[in-house]
Amino acid sequence: MSDLQLMTYFVVGATFVLYIFIAIKARASTTGEFYVAGKGVHPVLNGMATGADWMSAASFISMAGLIAFKGYDASVYLMGWTGGYCLLAMLLAPYLRKYGKYTVPEFIGDRYYSQFARVVAVICLIVASLTYVIGQMKGIGVAFSRFLEIPFNYGLFIGMGIVFIYAVLGGMKGVTYTQIAQYCVLIFAYTVPAIFISLQLTGNPIPQIGLGSTMTGNDMYMLDKLDLVLKDLGFAAYTAQKGSTINMFLLTLSLMIGTAGLPHVITRFFTVPKVKDARSSAGWALVFIAILYTTAPAVGAMARFNLMETIQADSIGSDTSQNLEYDKRPSWFINWEKTGLLKFEDKNGDGRIQYVGDKAANEMVKVDRDIMVLANPEIAKLPNWVIALVAAGGIAAALSTAAGLLLAISSAISHDIIKGIIAKNIDDKTELKAGRIAMAGAIGVAGYLGLHPPGFAAQVVALAFGLAASSIFPALMMGIFVKRVNNIGAVCGMLAGLGTTLVYIFWFKGWLFLPGTAMAPDNAAHWLLGISPGSFGAVGAAINFAVALTVSGLTKPPPEHIQELVEHIRIPSGVGAPQEH
Amino acid sequence: MTNAQQYWQANIRLVIGCLIVWFIVSYGCGILFVHQLNAVRIGGYQLGFWFAQQGSIYTFVVLIFFYAGRMNQLDRKFNVEED
Numbered sequence: 001m002s003d004l005q006l007m008t009y010f011v012v013g014a015t016f017v018l019y020i021f022i023a024i025k026a027r028a029s030t031t032g033e034f035y036v037a038g039k040g041v042h043p044v045l046n047g048m049a050t051g052a053d054w055m056s057a058a059s060f061i062s063m064a065g066l067i068a069f070k071g072y073d074a075s076v077y078l079m080g081w082t083g084g085y086c087l088l089a090m091l092l093a094p095y096l097r098k099y100g101k102y103t104v105p106e107f108i109g110d111r112y113y114s115q116f117a118r119v120v121a122v123i124c125l126i127v128a129s130l131t132y133v134i135g136q137m138k139g140i141g142v143a144f145s146r147f148l149e150i151p152f153n154y155g156l157f158i159g160m161g162i163v164f165i166y167a168v169l170g171g172m173k174g175v176t177y178t179q180i181a182q183y184c185v186l187i188f189a190y191t192v193p194a195i196f197i198s199l200q201l202t203g204n205p206i207p208q209i210g211l212g213s214t215m216t217g218n219d220m221y222m223l224d225k226l227d228l229v230l231k232d233l234g235f236a237a238y239t240a241q242k243g244s245t246i247n248m249f250l251l252t253l254s255l256m257i258g259t260a261g262l263p264h265v266i267t268r269f270f271t272v273p274k275v276k277d278a279r280s281s282a283g284w285a286l287v288f289i290a291i292l293y294t295t296a297p298a299v300g301a302m303a304r305f306n307l308m309e310t311i312q313a314d315s316i317g318s319d320t321s322q323n324l325e326y327d328k329r330p331s332w333f334i335n336w337e338k339t340g341l342l343k344f345e346d347k348n349g350d351g352r353i354q355y356v357g358d359k360a361a362n363e364m365v366k367v368d369r370d371i372m373v374l375a376n377p378e379i380a381k382l383p384n385w386v387i388a389l390v391a392a393g394g395i396a397a398a399l400s401t402a403a404g405l406l407l408a409i410s411s412a413i414s415h416d417i418i419k420g421i422i423a424k425n426i427d428d429k430t431e432l433k434a435g436r437i438a439m440a441g442a443i444g445v446a447g448y449l450g451l452h453p454p455g456f457a458a459q460v461v462a463l464a465f466g467l468a469a470s471s472i473f474p475a476l477m478m479g480i481f482v483k484r485v486n487n488i489g490a491v492c493g494m495l496a497g498l499g500t501t502l503v504y505i506f507w508f509k510g511w512l513f514l515p516g517t518a519m520a521p522d523n524a525a526h527w528l529l530g531i532s533p534g535s536f537g538a539v540g541a542a543i544n545f546a547v548a549l550t551v552s553g554l555t556k557p558p559p560e561h562i563q564e565l566v567e568h569i570r571i572p573s574g575v576g577a578p579q580e581h
Numbered sequence: 582m583t584n585a586q587q588y589w590q591a592n593i594r595l596v597i598g599c600l601i602v603w604f605i606v607s608y609g610c611g612i613l614f615v616h617q618l619n620a621v622r623i624g625g626y627q628l629g630f631w632f633a634q635q636g637s638i639y640t641f642v643v644l645i646f647f648y649a650g651r652m653n654q655l656d657r658k659f660n661v662e663e664d
Contacts, residue, residue, distance in 0.1 A: 239630050274663050276653055280646070286641055293638055
């Protein structure tokens with residue numbers, strides 16, 4: 001076993017001991033503790049837990065890779081996944097906290113006095129959360145198999161076991177306190193290599209400033225140099241816009257609305273003691289998220305720069321005799337080749353690597369975006385403990401998000417379906433037991449999907465955000481801001497928003513993502529007004545708003561007690577359970 | 582108009598103001614007018630690029646705390662604070 005592997009076992013093992021210790025300390029004994037941590041979490045700590053909940057394997061592992069290869073165009077993810085917190089803080093969180101119940105579907109069902117609306121919300125929640133969980137499970141498996149060099153399956157089982165212990169035992173209470181620890185692990189793991197690399201390249205230890213500074217050893221700016229290197233090799237300039245403006249605009253909007261509508265994030269704001277804590281806690285959440293999200297552009301750009309400089313050190317052309325010899329490639333290159341995420345093909349047979357923009361001449365036939373963050377410290381030749389830390393951070397990010405999602409799924413099943421619809425009279429203790437069984441079941445299903453990921457795993461992210469944006473967010477927002485919206489209007493709006501978004505995504509991606517069932521090729525020439533399926537959530541949301549407002553206007557207003565309920569949630573005073581009607 | 586209605590109107594005005602800023606820094610500076618702003622530079626950053634990958638996020642954070650602070654003031658002014 002190598003030194004690096006030993007170090008990784010030690011660091012990852014230490015974090016696991018910490019998570020289990022917290023789980024035993026924070027055991028849930030009531031349904032209130034299981035669903036919303038007894039509403040007693042300090043807003044700053046809740047912000048930190050929300051940060052860990054939100055920042056998934058995708059944020060930790062994939063986002064900087066996306067930025068590295070898309071440059072400016074990846075700004076949509078940076079803005080989209082942070083700007084949603086403004087909507088959450090100003091339009092939803094304080095009011096839903098005031099309402100004081102446990103789940104998102106519960107609010108929708110009560111506000112629109114309709115079990116049907118509640119069921120639609122439950123279905124959206126489960127589909128959105130399950131699709132999201134698959135990605136986390138895959139992230140855990142990849143991190144384990146690459147760094148501990150054990151089979152993917154074993155990595156997945158270990159990850160499931162850990163989540164099982166603290167989520168089933170502790171519920172929201174256990175999940176919250178472990179997420180706080182996981183946030184600390186993941187942010188440390190993300191920023192330390194970034195600081196090292198920023199120092200190496202620019203001499204400035206703060207990556208956010210380093211990215212805008214000059215390179216060590218010459219007076220050229222980092223970003224200008226990167227643009228130049230890429231253009232010389234025939235790639236598009238890093239800071240240039242490649243996609244269409246309308247798509248960037250709508251994708252950013254869809255991601256923002258989707259973020260604000262994702263149930264596992266909203267539920268986090270049910271756990272703070274007061275309405276004003278819900279407002280500030282959203283701000284704290286964004287502070288903790290912003291630390292990673294403003295570092296990511298530096299990580300992406302510097303990783304791309306290091307990658308190009310390492311593999312394609314010399315300029316291109318007929319004389320390739322100065323290029324890196326394949327036999328002398330660095331050890332990280334060999335390790336990632338084993339995973340199949342990095343592939344080289346010696347097209348011109350000179351035994352040297354040529355990495356250029358021209359597809360016919362490019363010999364790096366596969367450079368998976370997801371390896372950038374994980375390989376980055378090795379490419380920059382950082383010490384072993386930093387590399388081990390990155391593995392622990394990636395696992396922390398995936399575990400914390402998986403736990404939050406699984407909790408949202410299990411509470412929807414035990415609270416909304418079992419307690420709310422099937423067996424209304426069960427007591428607290430039975431419901432808690434049902435919650436734990438639902439959680440165990442959800443972990444099992446997520447694990448199965450992680451082991452046998454459906455072929456469409458990569459595309460379902462668009463689906464999760466599309467569902468949240470087109471159905472859940474508008475229903476919640478109108479429930480608070482427009483008293484006139486009634487049950488028929490809300491249900492028609494949700495179904496219209498959801499229906500159009502689903503049809504639009506399936507039209508280009510295939511019905512239920514089955515291969516060969518797409519109705520038209522998935523490219524800009526065939527999209528309606530050039531809108532990509534991933535960007536359609538914002539349009540779906542607009543349709544939801546329009547239909548709900550029109551139908552409500554044509555039908556009779558909601559009953560008196562519902563209008564009083566809306567009045568009640570609009571003002572902070574009188575917290576606690578709303579008056580029974 | 583009742584106290585609760587006045588409070589609600591003041592709240593709506595505050596939210597609209599905040600969302601205008603939210604829109605300008607992200608969609609305005611980061612997407613719609615990115616090319617024009619890129620003519621300006623701060624250090625090695627082109628300004629539009631900086632807004633898209635850094636500035637908008639910082640502004641979002643400030644906005645939420647500004648909103649939370651002003652809402653606390655409104656809660657006190659209209660006497661609708663939690664107990």
